[in-house]
Amino acid sequence: xxxxxxxxxxxxxxxxxxxxxxxxxxxxxxxxxxxxxxxxxxxxxxxxxxxxxxxxxxxxxxxxxxxxxxxxxxxxxxxxxxxxxxxxxxxxxxxxxxxxxxxxxxxxxxxxxxxxxxxxxxxxxxxxxxxxxxxxxxxxxxxxxxxxxxxxxxxxxxxxxxxxxxxxxxxxxxxxxxxxxxxxxxxxxxxxxxxxxxxxxxxxxxxxxxxxxxxxxxxxxxxxxxxxxxxxxxxxxxxxxxxxxxxxxxxxxxxxxxxxxxxxxxxxxxxxxxxxxxxxxxxxxxxxxxxxxxxxxxxxxxxxxxxxxxxxxxxxxxxxxxxxxxxxxxxxxxxxxxxxxxxxxxxxxxxxxxxxxxxxxxxxxxxxxxxxxxxxxxxxxxxxxxxxxxxxxxxxxxxxxxxxxxxxxxxxxxxxxxxxxxxxxxxxxxxxxxxxxxxxxxxxxxxxxxxxxxxxxxxxxxxxxxxxxxxxxxxxxxxxxxxxxxxxxxxxxxxxxxxxxxxxxxxxxxxxxxxxxxxxxxxxxxxxxxxxxxxxxxxxxxxxxxxxxxxxxxxxxxxxxxxxxxxxxxxxxxxxxxxxxxxxxxxxxxxxxxxxxxxxxxxxxxxxxxx
Numbered sequence: 001x002x003x004x005x006x007x008x009x010x011x012x013x014x015x016x017x018x019x020x021x022x023x024x025x026x027x028x029x030x031x032x033x034x035x036x037x038x039x040x041x042x043x044x045x046x047x048x049x050x051x052x053x054x055x056x057x058x059x060x061x062x063x064x065x066x067x068x069x070x071x072x073x074x075x076x077x078x079x080x081x082x083x084x085x086x087x088x089x090x091x092x093x094x095x096x097x098x099x100x101x102x103x104x105x106x107x108x109x110x111x112x113x114x115x116x117x118x119x120x121x122x123x124x125x126x127x128x129x130x131x132x133x134x135x136x137x138x139x140x141x142x143x144x145x146x147x148x149x150x151x152x153x154x155x156x157x158x159x160x161x162x163x164x165x166x167x168x169x170x171x172x173x174x175x176x177x178x179x180x181x182x183x184x185x186x187x188x189x190x191x192x193x194x195x196x197x198x199x200x201x202x203x204x205x206x207x208x209x210x211x212x213x214x215x216x217x218x219x220x221x222x223x224x225x226x227x228x229x230x231x232x233x234x235x236x237x238x239x240x241x242x243x244x245x246x247x248x249x250x251x252x253x254x255x256x257x258x259x260x261x262x263x264x265x266x267x268x269x270x271x272x273x274x275x276x277x278x279x280x281x282x283x284x285x286x287x288x289x290x291x292x293x294x295x296x297x298x299x300x301x302x303x304x305x306x307x308x309x310x311x312x313x314x315x316x317x318x319x320x321x322x323x324x325x326x327x328x329x330x331x332x333x334x335x336x337x338x339x340x341x342x343x344x345x346x347x348x349x350x351x352x353x354x355x356x357x358x359x360x361x362x363x364x365x366x367x368x369x370x371x372x373x374x375x376x377x378x379x380x381x382x383x384x385x386x387x388x389x390x391x392x393x394x395x396x397x398x399x400x401x402x403x404x405x406x407x408x409x410x411x412x413x414x415x416x417x418x419x420x421x422x423x424x425x426x427x428x429x430x431x432x433x434x435x436x437x438x439x440x441x442x443x444x445x446x447x448x449x450x451x452x453x454x455x456x457x458x459x460x461x462x463x464x465x466x467x468x469x470x471x472x473x474x475x476x477x478x479x480x481x482x483x484x485x486x487x488x489x490x491x492x493x494x495x496x497x498x499x500x501x502x503x504x505x506x507x508x509x510x511x512x513x514x515x516x517x518x519x520x521x522x523x524x525x526x527x528x529x530x531x532x533x534x535x536x537x538x539x540x541x542x543x544x545x546x547x548x549x550x551x552x553x554x555x556x557x558x559x560x561x562x563x564x565x566x567x568x569x570x571x572x573x574x575x576x577x578x579x580x581x582x583x584x585x586x587x588x589x590x591x592x593x594x595x596x597x598x599x600x601x602x603x604x605x606x607x608x609x610x611x
Contacts, residue, residue: 010051014043018284033134033346034379036284040291053292056354062289063351066282067132067162068239068253069232073279074136074159075257076272082152083258089329090156093339094129097157097321098164101343102128104317105309109370112305115363122172123367126353127313127374129165131346132158132254134383146395150335154342162348163198163248167191169352173359194246201247203255209238210259217265227267228274231260264416268476269408283347290350290372299369306373313374314382318343338393342386345378404428404487406479417443417473425488426466435461439485439572441478447471505560508533508567532557533567549573 018036043049083090102124110120135158146154171191213234217227235256239249260271299306319340326336353371356364382389390396405423424430430438435458440446449456450469464470474482506515512530536550536557544567549556560569 014039014288015281015284018288033283033287034376034383036287037291037376037379040288041294041296042291043288044292044295051292053289056293056357059289059293060351060354060358063286063347063354064239064243064249065236066286067250067348067351068236069275069282070136070279071132071159071162071250071254072235072257073275074132074155075254075259076261076275077136078152078155078159078258078261080258080262082148083156086149086153086156089326089331090153090160092325092328093153093157093322094161095164097325098128098161098168100321100324101313101317102165102168104320105313108312108317109305109309112308113302113370118172118176119363119367122169122176122356123309123370124317125165125168125172126355126367126371127345127349128168129161129348130154130158130343131348132162134158134344134346134379135342146390147335150338150395154339158344159254160251162250163202164195165348165352166248166250167195167198169355173356173361176356176361177359197246198248199251201245202242202249202251205238205242205247205249206252206255207259209234209252210256213256213260214263214265217260217267217271224267224270228271228278231271231275232278264475269418286347286351290347293350293354294369294372298365299373302366302369303373306370307377309370310374310377313345314341314343314378334393335395338389338395341382341389341393343378344382344386345375349375404483406483417475419447420472420474420479420482422470422472422482422486424464424466424468424470424486427488428464428466428486430464430485431466435463438464440472441474441481444472444474444478444482447473505569505571506532507569508536532570536570537567 018039021035021039043051044053102121104124105127106117106121106124108120109115109123110117113120113123135154171194213231216230216234220230222230235253238256239253242249242252265271319337322336322340322343326339331339349371350368353368356367361367387396404425407421409419409421433439435446438446446458448471449458449461449464450471451461451465451467470486472482508531510532512532512535515532536559537544540548540550542548544559544562544565546559546562548559556573558571558573559567560571562568
């Protein structure tokens with residue numbers, strides 16, 4: 001009993017210390033996962049904590065559960081629309097990219113450590129995959145805002161590349177553990193079959209399990225606090241069943257999160273909040289336990305070659321893999337450079353490093369030490385410099401406004417919309433518009449306004465005031481737009497990203513009449529059945545390109561995406577810069593009204609050809 005009390009005291013104390021240390025370290029830009037890992041190492045046998053812990057079996061068990069929860073939470077927060085756009089490059093990076101990274105890193109390890117090529121390939125395979133926990137945490141917690149395609153590629157790669165790394169690691173361990181088994185055609189066929197089972201089995205289990213879980217959530221009637229428990233138990237059940245059958249439980253957990261997070265279901269807010277906290281707890285517990293496994297004095301013999309292997313991974317293997325995979329999908333040089341640098345290693349490589357130890361391979365402890373040093377180097381250099389790298393490569397977007405105070409409530413009927421209460425912030429975009437013309441997203445209804453303790457109806461209020469509390473019915477997908485509408489606006493709106501340049505984004509095929517009426521715009525010329533994309537294209541002189549603006553009245557339309565020379569999407573900036581700063585963007589709207597449509601169209605075509 002006394003041992004149990006001590007264990008609870010030590011465990012809870014380490015978690016609290018990790019959280020407080022993370023709060024302090026974040027002021028210096030230190031990656032939180034690095035803090036958790038180092039604290040675990042300091043709590044170990046050689047550190048001030050003096051805890052003697054070397055149970056690799058328990059670590060593997062806890063790590064498996066923690067990674068399943070982290071991947072499910074990552075899928076829960078990933079939008080399918082974003083994933084569809086990057087499915088091809090992410091899958092290539094998660095498969096061929098992992099193989100190339102493992103091969104190049106393995107060659108460096110074989111040369112530096114004086115080991116065989118198969119042992120080197122084992123080390124390369126262990127550290128070949130990027131870590132989902134590290135990528136999700138550093139991209140979101142650090143407030144780093146990237147273009148959607150870039151951030152989605154990094155997140156999807158991190159969620160999808162574990163099966164390949166696991167397959168390569170287990171294959172190398174099996175071949176090293178049974179050297180008498182020759183590597184021939186039959187072995188290669190067996191490896192391909194194992195890989196197909198990992199991918200296809202994991203994907204099938206994840207999608208089927210996700211839809212089954214949605215059916216359960218929407219059909220069963222339990223206490224509100226039990227829905228998150230049902231979800232967690234279901235995820236771990238599918239994960240364990242997939243692993244037992246030889247499929248990838250990690251892929252299954254990620255796809256279950258993706259399925260549940262992109263469908264309407266009951267208790268969505270409770271489930272999201274619960275798993276946010278559970279994912280944090282899993283990351284802390286896993287990194288602390290992995291840190292406890294390492295004895296710093298045992299790292300000294302392999303420290304120098306491990307550092308060189310880490311540099312080879314970061315500066316050679318990862319860039320080569322990315323350079324071979326991404327150019328085929330239209331990624332620019334600066335985007336390829338940034339993806340090359342953000343190949344963050346974290347808990348997954350250390351977790352995979354326990355497999356050779358559990359298999360009883362020779363020198364497995366030394367391999368584990370090398371992997372640990374590689375992860376530390378990655379978190380220190382790549383994790384600490386991710387913001388700087390984004391700015392140097394020119395891929396960072398201006399930050400979104402800080403989210404305004406918001407309270408959300410699930411409706412008991414299981415509706416696809418939630419009840420939301422916002423407090424309107426000073427300098428909010430919502431203060432600039434008449435309440436009747438407030439550009440609310442689709443399926444969002446304004447219910448009431450609370451002002452100075454009095455409940456007001458929308459028809460009785462002309463303009464909102466700072467500090468007003470408003471009540472709305474809205475689908476979860478509308479939250480980012482509503483946050484920008486009622487939050488304080490920030491500077492730096494010259495990015496070419498449509499979502500940040502303008503407050504709201506819509507298709508170029510939207511009817512011109514509807515857009516003009518929604519924003520109270522007076523246009524000198526309107527064509528029947530005209531679209532906003534055609535209108536902007538016709539009135540904007542010069543070559544069309546992403547980021548160009550067309551001033552109409554007191555707003556500006558911003559080109560967000562082009563497709564085959566036509567405007568696919570636009571955004572609207574409700575608070576553009578003064579005319580003196582936009583002289584290059586004077587439109588042809590009024591020119592058309594003055595000289596007539598044919599002459600203005602001819603002038604626009606000639607100017608566009610010339611430019």
